Amino acid sequence: MRKQHEGAEFFLPFHMIDRAASFAAGELREDQMLRGLDRPQFIERLSYHYDQWNYIHPFREGNGRAQRLLWNRIAADAGWNLDWRSVHGEVNNEASRIATEQRDLGPLCDMFTGIVTRRDDRGQGDVERLGIRPPGIDPMTAARIAGMDTPAAPRAVPPAPQTPNTYGSPSPRSGGRHGPDAGLGR
DSSP states (O other): BOSTTOOOOOOOOOOGGGHHHHHHHHHHHHHHHGOOOOOOHHHHHHHHHHHHHHHHOSSSHHHHHHHHHHHHHHHHTTTEEEEEGGHHHOHHHHHHHHHHHHHHHHHHHHHHTTTEEEEOTTTTTHHHHHHHOOOOOHHHHHHHHTSSSOOOOOOOOOOSSSSOSSSOOOOOGGOOSTTOOOOOOE
16 A cells, blocks of 8 residues: 655555554564653653554554554553643655655654643543533543543553564664664664
8 A cells, every 4th residue: 555645655565464463563662662751761761662553554444543443442551641732644654654765763753752641631531532521510520531630550561472573673672673674674
């Protein structure tokens, strides 16, 4: 599948999606699902993993929406919020294209710098960002009603795949390579 930008490279071939997704999930597990990171580290690793999953691009339509849901959940479990309201499609597309084609995560890091906040509002921010607060109800009450007033419970980390890593390198946390030779072998 080709990207919509003139002269853009293709996404990952469909027959490689399963193996690539297993590899990307393994890297995310090695990075402890982004838990325990300070804000700059979280943004840097989120940008890296976002790029990896974006390159996989498993759906003909809806990849961006699916990624936003995935990263919202991972961010929440790691103690962070992502407020996507200020991210317009063209900004995300250009940052993603540069990350994939030039192996430059800078624009993705810049994009995430503008939307990552500490998750300390006990769900109130989610209520506001998702637009689910009924008129006349304060954010804390709406968060409680929606079941968003407590941090997400830690999720069990799935077991690591049994197949050897054939795509490239481990994450930088485990001392692996980074830069143009890291990741999904692009």
